[in-house]
Amino acid sequence: MPKILIANRGEIAIRIMQACKELGLDYIAVYTKEDEASLHVRRAIEERGKESVFRISSYLDPNEFLEVADYTKCDAIHPGYGFLTENYRFARRLAIRKRPLIFIGPRWEVLREFGSKINTKCIAKRLGIPVVPGSDKPIYNEIEAENIALELFHRQWEEGIKRPAILVKASMGSGGMGIEEVTHPIELRRVYRRLRQYVKRQFGDEDVLLERKFPVFNHIEVQLVCSQHGEAVHFGTRNCTIQSVFRQKRIEVAPAFNHNYKYQFDPEEVTKRAIQYSLKMADYVGYDSVGTWEWIVTPEGQLYLLEVNPRIQVESGVSGSITKIRHLPVGVDLVKEQIRIALGEKLGYKQKHISFHGASIEFRLVAEDTKCGFKPWGGTITKFQLPKYDWLKVYTHVPSDRPYSIPSDYDPNLALAIVWGRDIEEAKERGEKFLNEIKIEGKNQEASIVTNIEFLKEKLKKIQMFE
Amino acid sequence: MENIGEIIKKYKANPFEVYPVLTPHTGYVHLMVKLGQTVKRPIDPWQQKGGTLLYTILRQGNLKRIYAPIDGEIMDIKRELDEQFVEANTYLMSIRHPLTEDEIIDKILSDFLDIFRAPEAAKYYFVPELAKKIEERGLQKVIIQPGEEILIMSRMKRDIHLVYEGKPGIIHTVYFRPNVTIPEGEPLLGICPPERVSFINDLVQRIRLEWKV
Numbered sequence: 242m243p244k245i246l247i248a249n250r251g252e253i254a255i256r257i258m259q260a261c262k263e264l265g266l267d268y269i270a271v272y273t274k275e276d277e278a279s280l281h282v283r284r285a286i287e288e289r290g291k292e293s294v295f296r297i298s299s300y301l302d303p304n305e306f307l308e309v310a311d312y313t314k315c316d317a318i319h320p321g322y323g324f325l326t327e328n329y330r331f332a333r334r335l336a337i338r339k340r341p342l343i344f345i346g347p348r349w350e351v352l353r354e355f356g357s358k359i360n361t362k363c364i365a366k367r368l369g370i371p372v373v374p375g376s377d378k379p380i381y382n383e384i385e386a387e388n389i390a391l392e393l394f395h396r397q398w399e400e401g402i403k404r405p406a407i408l409v410k411a412s413m414g415s416g417g418m419g420i421e422e423v424t425h426p427i428e429l430r431r432v433y434r435r436l437r438q439y440v441k442r443q444f445g446d447e448d449v450l451l452e453r454k455f456p457v458f459n460h461i462e463v464q465l466v467c468s469q470h471g472e473a474v475h476f477g478t479r480n481c482t483i484q485s486v487f488r489q490k491r492i493e494v495a496p497a498f499n500h501n502y503k504y505q506f507d508p509e510e511v512t513k514r515a516i517q518y519s520l521k522m523a524d525y526v527g528y529d530s531v532g533t534w535e536w537i538v539t540p541e542g543q544l545y546l547l548e549v550n551p552r553i554q555v556e557s558g559v560s561g562s563i564t565k566i567r568h569l570p571v572g573v574d575l576v577k578e579q580i581r582i583a584l585g586e587k588l589g590y591k592q593k594h595i596s597f598h599g600a601s602i603e604f605r606l607v608a609e610d611t612k613c614g615f616k617p618w619g620g621t622i623t624k625f626q627l628p629k630y631d632w633l634k635v636y637t638h639v640p641s642d643r644p645y646s647i648p649s650d651y652d653p654n655l656a657l658a659i660v661w662g663r664d665i666e667e668a669k670e671r672g673e674k675f676l677n678e679i680k681i682e683g684k685n686q687e688a689s690i691v692t693n694i695e696f697l698k699e700k701l702k703k704i705q706m707f708e
Numbered sequence: 709m710e711n712i713g714e715i716i717k718k719y720k721a722n723p724f725e726v727y728p729v730l731t732p733h734t735g736y737v738h739l740m741v742k743l744g745q746t747v748k749r750p751i752d753p754w755q756q757k758g759g760t761l762l763y764t765i766l767r768q769g770n771l772k773r774i775y776a777p778i779d780g781e782i783m784d785i786k787r788e789l790d791e792q793f794v795e796a797n798t799y800l801m802s803i804r805h806p807l808t809e810d811e812i813i814d815k816i817l818s819d820f821l822d823i824f825r826a827p828e829a830a831k832y833y834f835v836p837e838l839a840k841k842i843e844e845r846g847l848q849k850v851i852i853q854p855g856e857e858i859l860i861m862s863r864m865k866r867d868i869h870l871v872y873e874g875k876p877g878i879i880h881t882v883y884f885r886p887n888v889t890i891p892e893g894e895p896l897l898g899i900c901p902p903e904r905v906s907f908i909n910d911l912v913q914r915i916r917l918e919w920k921v
Contacts, residue, residue, distance in 0.1 A: 274797050275889075298733040298796035304768045305796065308734045311768075312793050418865055438836060439867050487866070617864040619828060649829040649863050649889060686892065 242267050243584060245345070246310045247285075249321025250300060251638035252657050253555070254281035257319050258288065260576040269313045271297045271306070275648035279638040300324045303331045310342055317343035317583065323416055326552040327356035345583040347530040347551045354526055355551040359412045359450055365546045368525055370518045373537055373545045375407070375452030383430045389451050390429045397453065404456065409433055411440035412448035415550065417489035419443065422454060455539055457707050460484070460547070461497040461512075463519040463534040464560040466578055472588045473523055475516050476560045476575070477597050481535075483700045485607075485615040489652075491693060492700055493556035493603040495563050499665050499705040506542025514544055522549070531557065531579045540707045553579050558634065558659050559603040566590050571598045571661075600665040602672045602704070604697050606679070608653035611696035617653045618692075620685025621646045627656060628678040632671055634659040655681075655692070665705070672701055712911070715816055716918045723807045727778055731798045735767030739790045739800070743783065747776035747803060763800060780805035813915050814881060820911060821880050821898035826890045827870070830863035833886050848878050851902065859896065877901045880908065 244267040247257045254270060258281070261268040270285035270293060277296075285294045295313075297305040301324055310318060318335060320326040329352035332344040346352065354360045362377040375393060380386045390407055397405030404424065409432050411419025419440045421432050437447045464476035478497035481490045498508035519534035533554050535547040557575040564573045567590060582588070608618040622645045627635050637656035639645050647653045660675055662668030676698050683690030731737065740761045741747060750759030759775035766772075780803040789800060807815075826832065834842065835857050841850045852858055852872050859870040881898035884890050900908050 295734065296795035296797055302733065304770070305734055308767045312734075435867075442862075443865070617866065619864070650831075652864055 243316040243343075244269065244314065245580070246306060246313070246315040246318045246342075247271065247281075247321070248300065248306045248318050249324060250276050250651070251279060251281055251654065252636040253321040253553070255284060255636055255638060256558075256576050257321060257580075258284055260574055260580055262288070263574070264577055264580060266580070268293070269309065269315055270294045271300075271309060273297060273299060273650070275650050278640070278643075278645055280640050281638050283640070303328075303334065307334075307338075307342075311340065315342065317345055317580075319345040319580065320552070322552050322554060327352060327413070327415060327550075329353040329356050343583055345530075345580055347528060347532065351526050351528055351530075352551055355532070355549040357412045357448070358410060358414075358548050359448060361549050362450075362546070364522060364525065365518075368518075368521055370522065371543070371545050373452045373455075373547060376450045379412075379448050380450070383433055386433045386449075386451060387426065387429050390423065390426050393451060393453050394426055402456065406454040406456075408452045408454050409436050410450050410452060411436065411444060411446070412450055413444040413446045414440060416555075417484070417487050419449075420488050455537055457540055458482070459497070459538045459705070459707060460490075461515060461536050461538055462554075462556070463515050463536070464531070464557065464575070465519055465523050465528065465534065466531050466575065466582070466588065467523055467528040468582050468588045469529045469585060470587050471527075472591075473520055473528065474588065474590070474592045474595060475520065476564050476573070476595065478512055478515065479556060479560055480705050481556060483704060485609070485611070485693075487615055489605075489615075490556060491605050491607070492697060492704060493559045494665070494668075494704050495559045495601045496597065497705070501665075502705060504542070504707070505540055506538075511538055511542050511544060518544070518546065530582055531575050533557070555605070555657065556603050558636075558657070559601045562601040562634065562659050562661050563597050563599050565596050565598055567594045599661055599663045600668045601659055601661045602665075602668045602701070604658045604660070604672065604676065605654060605693075606656040606658065606697075607693045608647060608655055608683070608690060609693050610691045611693050615693075618685070618690060619647050619649055619653065620683050620690060622655075622681065622683040622690065624680060624682035625655070626680040627658070628675060630671070630675075632661045633675055669701055669704070673698060676701075712816070712914060713918060715819075716812070716915065719807065719812050719815070720919075723812070725805050725807060726783070727780070727803045727805055728799055729762060729774075729777075729801045729803060731765060731794050731796060731800060732772075732774075733765070733767060733796045734794065735765040735772075737789055737792065737794050737798075737800065738764045738766075739785065739787065740764065741782050741785065741801070743785050745782045747780060747782060749776050749778050765794075776803060778803055778805045809916060809919050812919060813912055816915055817881065817908065817911070818883075818895060818898060820908065821900050822874055822877060823895045824858075824872070824874070824897040824899055826861075826884075826892055826894045826896050828861065828863055829889060829892045830861045831887060831889055832884045832896055833860045833862065834858065835860055835869060842879070847882065848880055851876055851878055852899070874899060875901050878905065 246269045272282045295309045325331045329349045332349035335342040335344045362372045393407045406424045409421045460482045462479045467473040480494045480497040483492035533550040537545045561573040561575045565571045610616045625641045635658045660672045747760035785801040857869045858872045861868045877899040880900040883895040
């Protein structure tokens with residue numbers, strides 16, 4: 242029975258544990274000192290015993306995972322999302338070491354292409370796939386950055402856009418980290434300098450790129466599942482437009498478009514095009530895992546590739562929950578599919594065996610002050626009760642039977658909830674019911690807990706729309 | 709300044725601090741000291757030469773030598789962990805450290821300086837412009853002004869630039885280390901207004917004199 246080292250924390254660690262359990266695989270969990278009270282630690286101890294849980298210094302230190310993997314004789318490492326997930330050097334190291342370990346994700350060569358936004362854009366351009374206008378190679382100094390920024394501003398002024406803006410992005414960034422908006426060329430140098438310094442500390446890489454910011458758009462995603470045997474299928478689309486000011490997703494919806502709305506474009510045609518382009522890129526690089534292709538859609542229906550996430554995503558569950566394979570019940574666990582693929586299994590189904598049923602909405606419950614720039618809230622949660630329904634799946638690392646202090650080193654995420662409905666209207670009704678029934682209390686030295694529940698309720702009315 | 713004598717008396721009664729020694733990461737440890745042994749911290753700027761080797765830790769073929777971070781005497785050593793695989797942050801031993809005159813001065817001064825405290829539990833760094841000034845001129849030669857960005861608070865993956873809002877002053881003491889999470893309310897900087905520099909210097913002189921008595 243292969244043994245998996247789960248190189249991540251919180252909710253995704255719990256999802257991986259669940260997938261391992263259902264696949265009959267053994268696992269080892271890790272945690273940092275700050276995460277001692279997390280439910281992922283408790284679950285691992287309850288399921289596998291104390292000897293299956295190890296305290297490490299950081300989730301960003303590859304040597305920690307390798308040392309624990311060797312000590313416990315693991316066969317594979319699941320990186321989850323974030324941290325080392327898109328680090329091709331880590332994946333390559335696993336493959337070429339004396340005692341090789343399976344990296345549960347794409348081959349390192351693929352990661353090298355898609356782990357960097359700059360490389361991804363180059364591949365897309367080569368294949369004639371539209372990308373967000375902006376830089377597509379490393380920028381070496383502030384003067385060069387300023388020239389590119391001026392060009393992007395001029396184009397928007399020529400188009401008559403009243404409040405043009407550009408985004409300065411970390412090439413290696415993900416999860417909304419390392420993105421800053423610039424609304425006037427004069428701000429560029431300061432933002433460029435600050436962002437480079439930030440991304441160097443967070444990702445160990447200073448490459449940044451500049452892109453045009455669209456004032457109104459929808460952010461859609463295509464979920465692909467590809468095996469090591471050349472099979473490739475899609476699991477439909479998601480709409481992830483509802484985000485925080487830091488561009489972290491807060492509500493995700495599957496499918497991406499509501500066919501009852503009147504768009505200025507044909508949503509079926511745009512969806513088809515996004516899927517075709519995604520499969521074309523996957524085929525070009527020989528993609529061999531689960532992955533997400535992210536797209537910007539303008540109100541006129543223009544499609545631009547934003548980036549590729551060569552990993553499982555927070556929101557993969559929302560696609561899985563509306564998917565049916567052959568005669569099996571609705572609901573596919575993409576974490577399980579990812580592990581099966583990495584262990585060399587064939588998919589066992591083709592595109593024609595996949596169908597989509599109903600609609601699904603995912604909410605990210607976060608301790609943050611949405612009225613104060615999404616300021617993260619830190620403190621102790623004293624009461625945490627979430628409702629239970631057969632149409633609701635909740636993943637959380639926050640215990641409900643004892644106080645829990647939110648660690649200051651990570652995002653203050655509290656739970657991930659996926660609501661399913663026979664159609665989008667039913668999913669929205671159920672989503673509102675879920676949000677209304679959450680009971681949460683907490684405090685720090687200054688005030689009571691603040692969460693994004695009201696923000697989620699308000700934005701739920703606007704999902705899949707252009708605003 | 710009247711109660712200085714009392715404060716010094718308190719420190720003289722128990723001029724020690726106990727430093728726990730924890731493993732920095734996972735690996736196999738090999739203990740190199742014994743209970744009761746006197747240890748010395750390295751004396752060179754690179755923290756390598758002259759110090760007492762406390763233990764080695766082997767991880768992925770890399771042997772790391774861990775020297776005493778401070779002078780003192782070993783107490784409560786976990787001999788059962790010798791040659792064993794350990795997790796990160798595993799307690800190995802404690803060092804009983806006799807406080808030096810300068811350390812006593814730093815501790816006492818914290819009551820007399822304007823303390824800039826950590827607004828939230830986070831990691832803190834100087835903003836690059838200020839770090840550069842400190843590197844060029846030295847710590848106690850840089851005056852910070854109200855409205856000036858002085859620190860970066862890195863918390864929950866976000867960087868927040870902290871603006872200094874007190875009176876103009878020199879940074880007398882830095883209490884934080886980069887890359888280490890500082891709990892909320894802990895001191896980060898000890899700031900001294902320029903007009904109080906002579907008072908602080910007098911205070912330091914007085915502590916030195918009384919400490920020797």
